[in-house]
Amino acid sequence: VSSRAYGPLLDALRGVRWPARRAVGAALPGAHRSRQRGTSGEFTEYRLYRQGDDPRQLDWKLLARSDRAFVRLTDDRAVLPTWFVVDASSSMAYPATTEASASLSKWRIACAVTVGLAAVAHASSDPVGLLANGADGPQRLSARSRRGAVGELARVLDLVTVGGDQPLAPLVSRIPVMSRLVIVTDLLGDASDLVRMAAQRAAAGGIVECVHIVAREELELPDGTHLARDPDAPAMQRSMDRRVIDAYRERFAAFRAEAARQWRATGAGYIEVTTDEPVARLVRQIVSGASR
Amino acid sequence: MIAFGLPWVFGVAVAAALTITALHLLSVRRPPELLLPTARFLPERDVRAVSRTKRPSDVRLLLVRVALLLAAGLAIAEPYWPTRATGDVVLVVADATVRRDTAALERLLGLAQTTRPTRVVYVFADSQRVEAGDVAALLPLAVRSAAQLVQHDATIDSLDLHLFAREAAHDTAAYGAWRAVWPGRVTTHVAAVVSDHRPVVIVDQRGVGLTGSAADQRETAGDALRSETRDARRDALGDASRDDIVRVALAWHAARLGGETRDSAARPDTVVLDRRDVSEGTPADARDERAVERGVRLLWPASGVPQGWAARREPDSVSAIAVGGRALRGPWAVMSLPADPVSLRPLAWWSDGRVAATERRVGGGCDRQVALVDASAGDVLLSSSADALFDRLLSPCAAETTVAAAALVVRGVDGTGRASAQHFRRPASDAPRRVMTRTPDTSWATPVLLFLATVLLFVEWRVRRERVVT
Secondary structure, rough: OHHHHHOOOOOOOOOOOHHHHOOOOOOEEEEEEEEEEEEEEEEEEEOOOEOOOHHHHHHHHHHHHHHOOOEEEEEEOOOOOEEEEEOOOOOOOOOOHHHHHOOOHHHHHHHHHHHHHHHHHHHHHHOOEEEEEEEOOOEEEEEOOOHHHHHHHHHHHOOOOOOOOOOOOOOOOOOOOOEEEEEEEEOOOOOHHHHHHHHHHOOOOEEEEEEEEHHHHHHOOOOOOEEEEEOOOOOOOEOOOOOOHHHHHHHHHHHHHHHHHHHOOOOOEEEEOOOOOHHHHHHHHOOOOOOO | OEOOOHHHHHHHHHHHHHHHHHHEEEEEEEEEEOOOOHHOOOOOOOOOOEEEEOOOHHHHHHHHHHHHHHHHHHHHHHHOEEEOOOOEEEEEEOOOOEEOOOHHHHHHHHOOOOOOOEEEEEOOOOOOOOOOOOOOHHHHHHHHHHHHHHHHOOOOEEEEEEEEOOOOOOOOHHHHHHHHOOOOEEEEEOOOOOOOOEEEOOOOOOOOOOOHHHHHHHHHHHHHHOOOOOHHHHHHHHHHHHHHHHHHHHHHHHOOOOOOOEEOOOOOOOOEEEEEOOOOOOOOOOOOOOOOOOOEEOOOOOOOOOOEEEEEEEEEEEEEEEOOOEEEEEEEEEEEEEOHHHHOOEEEEOOOOOOOEEEEEEEEEEEEEEEOHHHHHHHHOOOHHHHHHHHHHHHOHHHHHOOOHHEEEEEEEEOOOEEHHOOOOOOOOOOOOHHHHHHHHHHOOHHHHHHHHHHHHHHHHHHHHHHHHH
16 A cells, blocks of 8 residues: 555544644654643743742843743643554455455554544654564664654555564563554454553653554454464464354453453553454544543 | 064164165265455354255165075064964974974974965973873963963964973873863873883882882782771881882882892893982982993982972971872872982972972982882882882983874874864954964065175175265
């Protein structure tokens, strides 16, 4: 899929902003509220001068009028590097896109969501970076905010070969803590390791978002009798017919509910998206904070 | 139309064939594979899927298997081509002296040559229950068997009774009484030649003979028998009675049977009388050296119990001893009973049915134990009523082995006409029906079908193997 194919999506997301869920640390000036108080032009409040304050922050006109020394306080704005870790294991290739089936695979939806979120972040001058665990090994694109960064990200995604069962947690450990980490996965791999790392990052002040991709075909199993085989674990084979569907639905729903509970308990954001939803709407839901 | 001796076996084979056919209509296969990343949430079940199909799978294998099952079932179910048969039954009742060779008995009865199928029912009496040669005891057995037959088979119209025994005594009151119960003809078959055995008696295990010569003893005993009163008999017997009445009686009956009495063993078929008192539990003595190989050792203790018998705590009185269809009236006292009556052949019975004398095989000869220890009735042993008892005791050991059917001849036909089954049937039983019987020329079917089944088994293995290879 060419990066040009994302054009309608990017058009639909024009003007959308994705503020950080909390104040970010010190960084280059950007769009996100910083925990630092600085000297930006956006005035916030006055405070009595205390010894040691920078005399340049004194409001001299106020001092002249009231003979009292106040310093001008302003909130700093900083950029927030946003990293996308995209799961490219074999399970993400499901369902296989055929002529008979118009539905997109989980990988295609993951790519579209990633590009859309990257575009939204990049619109706020945030650097965007990418890590993906494809069959050919990890693909990495350093976080950058220059023009065309989203296009580069889309091209890297196009180069990723879906397959294998490489874990995501080692990739996450390479990303700086003071950044926004977006994990796009179906949580059928090393989900427990991801949750543990997300908890560590959140405790360290990082921002973690989990986008759980679920295929519509996984929610509604096809009719007939089949021998279901897990692409991530070929040895796992289960008989699938209408007699076991109820039990399957029950177990899968319990798994998703438990995943949501665990991710949110760590302080991370969690949102479940299905493959038949419009990607632009999914992106808007994510940036609006629906994952919290 | 074919019929079966064991129809349930063929039914089982047909059921198995239907089951195999049903299984061939079920297709056990692996369903199409589907990649599903969430397969781990499916419950664990057998990955094979069973589905029904309209056409049987592997028709060739199915046909071979069905043919194999049917052939095996046919072979084991004893197939035959039935023909119409009458409801006439030949009832053959034989005592233990007749060899159990039904084919030979059928030939003797002339049934094998007849073109009209006849049902033959054999009843072989147990020597423990029916005394050999006691035709009177065979008759109630025949009546009871006939009643059971007609109750279980409503197709029986009539019965023709044939009694088989090595010897037969008809001149008993019991025979007359039971003969009146049987409503039809009774044909008795006995051995054509009865052994002309003449016993040689050695009356004492110590080799001590009777007082005086054997001729004198016969004369003395004959005088006693001819005497009118008991006292006169005692006087006539004199010293012999005081010595041992059993020895006297044994010598007398041996003389009656044309034998002789000696003091030592000179011939192999002797009868040695052992009157020693043997208490219960005493080990059996080594066989007397003078009791030659084929001889009889008659263990008739003067007191106590015979070897291998158990003494009773309290003597029990009985009125008579029954042997050979005759009764030797007492009173008698039952002092002991055989410890293991099943392993012994009974020779005489008390009137209440318990065993009074037994025979036990020892090598080529035998030991005969007699539990008659009541000396007060000794002179009865000299009467003609005791003939049957001493005939039995003086007979050779092998005298009552089974006799072949070929050696039997018709001794007599008592009465006319076949016995009607209605005589034995209860009023509520069903009306007679026609029955189907087998013809004898179907014996080839079983081996042929078994061979066919074996061939089909091999074919089935080949077809299955080809299927696996492909």
